[in-house]
Amino acid sequence: MAEPTATLSGAVVQYPGRPPLGPVDLSIIPGEIVALVGASGAGKSTILRLLAGLEAPSEGRATRASGPAHTGFVFQAPTLMPWADARTNVALPLELAGVAPAEARRRADEALSAVGLGDRLIARPRKLSGGMAMRVSLARALVAGPDLLLLDEPFAALDSITRRGLIEDLHHLWAARSPRPAIVFVTHDVEEAVYLADRALVLDAATGRIAAEQTLPGSLPRPGSWRMNTDYRSAVEALAQALADAMRSPQAPA
The missing domain is CATH 1.10.8 (Helicase, Ruva Protein; domain 3)
Known part of the structure; x- marks a missing residue:
C-alpha cells in the first residue's frame, strides 16, 4: 500500500476559551478526494490548516509525505493580488x-x-x-x-450554475493529472460532497472528532447525469442524516 499523502495522528488543537478540537485521526490516500462536512465551528478549516502545515497540533502529530511545499490551498475568497x-x-x-x-x-x-x-x-x-x-x-x-490540494469552501459564494461548472471542471483537472493529487475539501453542502468525493467525513459539532465516515458510490469523475442516479440520492440522504446526528451532539454549543 502506498504511503499516505498526509496523516493526522491523535491531533488535538487547543484554543483559549473553548473546548479543544480532537483528537483527530485521519489518513489521506494518494489521489483520493475527501469531503469534510460539519457544523460551523466544528474544526473543518482547522483540519485543512493542520494538513497544510500552516498550524501545528497542540498534541499528536501531523505528517506529510512530501512536505508542505507540495501542497496547494484554495481559500474561501480568491485572495488574488489586486494590482497584478x-x-x-x-x-x-x-x-x-x-x-x-x-x-x-x-x-x-x-x-x-x-x-x-x-x-x-x-x-x-x-x-x-x-x-x-x-x-x-x-x-x-x-x-x-x-500532490495534495486543499479547498476551503471555494465555491460557497458562487451562483449555482457557476458553482456546478467549477465542480465539474475540478474533476476533469484532477483526472487529467498524472499522478492525480489527493484533494481534501470543506463544504456545508452534502450534495456537493457526494458529487465531488470518494468518501465523506462528518465532524462532531462539539469536539471536531470524526463522527462518521461514508464511502461514496460511483467512480470519479462523475458522468453528467449522475445527480439523477438513485445511488447518488441515497448517498445524499445518508450523509445528510449523519450530519444532522453530528450536529445534535449533546456537547454541541447552542
Whole structure:
C-alpha cells in the first residue's frame, strides 16, 4: 500500500476559551478526494490548516509525505493580488520557489488555459467575475503540481450554475493529472460532497472528532447525469442524516 499523502495522528488543537478540537485521526490516500462536512465551528478549516502545515497540533502529530511545499490551498475568497494580472498571480508561487520568470509565466499560461482562462491572461482581478477569480485561484494552487490540494469552501459564494461548472471542471483537472493529487475539501453542502468525493467525513459539532465516515458510490469523475442516479440520492440522504446526528451532539454549543 502506498504511503499516505498526509496523516493526522491523535491531533488535538487547543484554543483559549473553548473546548479543544480532537483528537483527530485521519489518513489521506494518494489521489483520493475527501469531503469534510460539519457544523460551523466544528474544526473543518482547522483540519485543512493542520494538513497544510500552516498550524501545528497542540498534541499528536501531523505528517506529510512530501512536505508542505507540495501542497496547494484554495481559500474561501480568491485572495488574488489586486494590482497584478492573472498570469502574474498564478506565476507567483513558482517564482517564489526559484523558477525562472519566463518559465513561471509559461507554466502560468498553461494553468490558466487548463481552467478556461487562456483569454484572460492579462486581466486584473477587478475585471474578472467571481467564478473567473476562483478559477485563477485554482490555477495558482495547481500550477506547481501539488500532490495534495486543499479547498476551503471555494465555491460557497458562487451562483449555482457557476458553482456546478467549477465542480465539474475540478474533476476533469484532477483526472487529467498524472499522478492525480489527493484533494481534501470543506463544504456545508452534502450534495456537493457526494458529487465531488470518494468518501465523506462528518465532524462532531462539539469536539471536531470524526463522527462518521461514508464511502461514496460511483467512480470519479462523475458522468453528467449522475445527480439523477438513485445511488447518488441515497448517498445524499445518508450523509445528510449523519450530519444532522453530528450536529445534535449533546456537547454541541447552542
